[in-house]
Amino acid sequence: MSTLASTPPPLARTEARAARSERLRLLARSPLVVGGGIVIAFWIFCALFPGVVCPHNPIFDNNFVPSQPPSWAHPFGTDTNGRDVFSRVLAGSRAILQISIAATVIGTVLGTSLGLLTGYLRGVVDDVASRFIDAILSLPLIVTAIFVVTAVGNSGRWVVTLIIGLIFTPVIARTVRAGVLAEAELDYVQAARLRGERSHYIMFSEILPNVMSLVVVEFTVRLGYAIFAIATLGFLGFGVAPPSPDWAAQIYQYYTLIDPYWWMTLFPALAIASLVVAVNLVADGVREAYER
Amino acid sequence: MTDVAPRALDVSDLEVVYRVRGIDRPVLRGVTFSIGRGDSYGLVGESGCGKSTAALAIVRYLAGNGRVAGGAISVAGKDVLALGQRGLREYHARTVSMVYQNPGAALNPSLRIGTQVAEAFAVLGATKSEAEERSLAALMRVQIADPSSVLARYPHQLSGGMQQRVVIAMALAKDPTLLILDEPTTGLDATVEAEVLDLVKQLQAELDTAVLFISHNLGVISKMCDRVGVLYAGRLVEEGPVETVLQDPRHPYTVGLLRCIPRGGVRKDHGRLDTIPGFLPPLGVEILGCVYADRCALADERCRTDEPPFETVVTGHASRCWYHERAASLPRVEVADIELPAVDRTGTPLVEIQELTKVFKQRGQDVHALTEVSAAIWPGETLGLVGESGSGKTTLARTLLGIVPPTSGVALLDGSPLPPRYQKRSQEQLRALQIVFQNPDSALNRRHSVRRILLRSLKKLAGIGGSAAEARMQDLVARVRLTERTLTQKPVQLSGGLKQRVAIARAFAGDPRLVVCDEPTSALDVSVQAAILNLLVELQAEKRVAYVFISHDLGVVRYLSDRIAVLYLGRVQELGPADVVFDGPHHPYTEALLSAVPTIDGGGRDRIRLEGDVPSAASPPTGCVFHTRCPRFLGSICVEQEPPLVEVEDGHHMRCHIPIEELRVMQRKERATA
DSSP states (O other), X not given: OHHHHTSOOOHHHHHHHHHHHHHHHHHHHOHXXXXXXXXXXXXXXXXXXXXXXXXXXXXXXXXXXXXXXXXXXSXXXXXXXXXXXXXXXXXXXXXXXXXXHHHHHHHHHHHHHHHHHHHHHOHHHHHHHHHHHHHHHTSOHHHHHHHHHHHHTOXXXXXXXXXXHHHHHHHHHHHHHHHHHHHHTSXXXXXXXXXXXXXXXXXXXXXXXXXXXXXXXXXXXXXXXXXXXXXXXXXXXXXXXXXXOOHHHHHHHHGGGTTTOTHHHHHHHHHHHHHHHHHHHHHHHHXXXXXX | OOXXXXXXXXXXXXXXXXXXXXXXXXXXXXXXXXXXXXXXXXXXXXXXXXXXXXXXXXXXXXXXXXXXXXEEEEETTEEGGGOOHHHHXXXXXXXXXXXXXXXXXXXXXXXXXXXXXXXXXXXXXXXXXXXXXXXXXXXXXXXXXXXXXXXXXXXXXXXXXHHHHHHHHHHTTTOOSEEEEESXXXXXXXXXXXXXXXXXXXXXXXXXXXXXXEOSOHHHHHHHOSEEEEEETTEEEEEXXXXXXXXXXXXXXXXXXXHHSOOTTOOGGGOOOOOOOSOOOOTTOOOOSOTTGGGOTTOOHHHHHSOOOOEEEETTEEEOOTTGGGGGGOOOOOOOOOXXXXXXXXXXXXXXXXXXXXXXXXXXXXXXXXXXXXXXXXXXXXXXXXXXXXXXXHHHHHHHHTXXXXXXXXXXXXTEEOOSSGGGSOHHHHHHEEEEOSOHHHHSOTTSXXXXXXXXXXXXXXXXXXXXXXXXXXXXXXXXXOOGGGGGOOGGXXXXXXXXXXXXXXXXXXXXXXXXXXXXXXXXXXXXXXXXXXXXXXXXXXXXXXXXXXXXXXXXXXXXXXXXXXXXXXXXXXXXXXXXXXXXXXXXXXXXXXXXXXOTTOXXXXXXXXXXXXXXXXXXXXXXXXXXXXXXXXXXXXXXXXXXXXXXXXXXXXXXXXXXXXXXXXXXXXXXXX
């Protein structure tokens, strides 16, 4: 072991790194990806350090003159409770980012596992699971989510997270399954079987690394959908409950007052749009970089 | 040359570069050759030498990053490089045609053959009914069976040979001045290849078309071409009439290529194959002297600093070598001869298969892939499996390994039955039977390093880990002649030959007793093939491992095999010692297979042609399954009764109604007249 480890770093490692950096370079060269990345980074920063970016406490500083239009003191105006909309918008990214990332991770992990199982094991497992997946895919995402949230009778953020994650599972499973089907035909899988490897080793150690690029692409694409779905649910009154500063909750709360208090709705809406567009720009870039 | 009309193709000082990462990398370096009207010219060389690039430059289909950096190309006296958009379209439509390796990809899978062939005529301005009429005539010209029904079919309903005939018919629709064939028969069986080559030759003579024939197969070139050019690293290193270049090569590269090929009946116990050491220079490096100097045993200081001129050896035969008069004395690569102990066939066979039958269910039909195949393999011997595609070679190998369970019959290891499926086999049984696949790209996990691949196999097959596995891995790596550097690399970073060595090392990790080699060299260049074959022989001598060796290349099979089984439609037609099967008297099918192989030495092998395709295994012919194509068909007995597989001589089994003595007389007579 030690003799090998002490040999000078061989070409291989540097070449593998070169391939990876080539992909990064490709991503970094696209102005759209860079722009999207900056926006996402900004919102993540806001979510992590609301105290640093917000001029006022988004919940407890409610002593301002209520319902004032944008001014120098309050660039996004104040809401009916006398809170600073600017601070609430900046702080509002926290909940949506938490939920969407957690939901997408759940969906990706479950979906990838299910895709590996159905694509590799085939047979009855595949037949049953695939019919089930088809059935779920035929349902409209938001309607299903609302239905399930209502049925569960609890719309706390972790319930919403889990539900979105579960709804994404079949979509991701189907994409991964297609990749696994192609990989499973290759001779290296046959070779693994002929040396007596167990199925889980073949699925997770042999095949998974080869479909990883699919998984990464799927993750970024789903993240955009998740943000959108969560915002929609929030707007309909599910998810994060007031007084937490959540963009969708703010819209839900104030959209009936849009005339004349347009600032209370517009700025949270723009925030949602900026995040969704940014994630989609990055997702497109990632897909292009991986599919070359 | 008193020719007044311009030559069909003139390529002079052609320089082609590919732009990779902002740098122009030369791919063709000053290539000059020409083809007279109605002549045929072959370009040979290993992959990466620039053969296909030359063809693409001629038809002006270079990839986006490629461009002609210098030189001239003219076809029928017209400057191809000066053509504008319209001129180029005209040129493609009327003057030049190209046929590629894979006919399946050249045809549109969702259009009927008739529509596609008619298109070729419509481009030339034919009306719809005219085009249809001429399509039929075109298919008749390429001697396709039942042309009018072929017109109504889709590409997937045709065999590879028929597809290639259709493509050729389309290529000839415009009566081109120049026809370029890029490895047109590489994916086809030898018997089909022979038919297609005959057809091309005949049509060429009829139509007076000039042909540029690109192939890595020197046998094919020798059969098809008048002149041949040998490309190496984008340089034409030797050129001349086919017979003189192949019989009296004057460039060390040509000499080396010819020596790599197992031919003339050489066998592993006669000695090692010669190889070409080293690698092709990487794309686009600056080469000062001779392009081949790095790999040439004759090279000296001058070769490394001064590029030799393209010197005429005798009229019409030129070589780019300072020492072309000494080329034939190129020293052989020193490989220690090894001793192959004789195979002891007295004990229990290592592996015995008894009446294996495999029937696949396909769309409600029974496809008989194997029918009562029996054979035995003793330790240290190689059983070669030959036959056309669809003969059951691969199914037999897969059944043996337990990948597909047989419908009936059993395989024995050391006399005790093996479970039909690999899942039910013990680790010990799995270890005993391993495989080397045809395509090293798909055989190795591209995300795993060589080190990980080998250590895992050692763990599972040899049951060792830690420092013991490390030590064994070093040993394995040394044995398959890989360097330590490869260990940390991933398969993408390795050449085809190196990948195949890794695959072999993996198969040998657990000291297998029998290794199935499924076309292990058919994706490799001949110089690499020779090295891999040498390696397999060395491992066999050291480890007494047995091989089941599948290949469509009969020279390769003969080199490696002790005994050979000839399969046709899932039945063993002939089984015997390699020399007996090859030298005859043979089964009529074996005879036909052998005579289909184009040989470098020329020679009168062209005696027998098999007509048509292998019948469907879903409804095999009655009686002797080979009777529909048999060149020695006797009569009703062949149609009604399947001959049994009988031992006609010592250890030589055959399935034929014709007595062996009669076959011997017939075949000897034909050999004498040939």
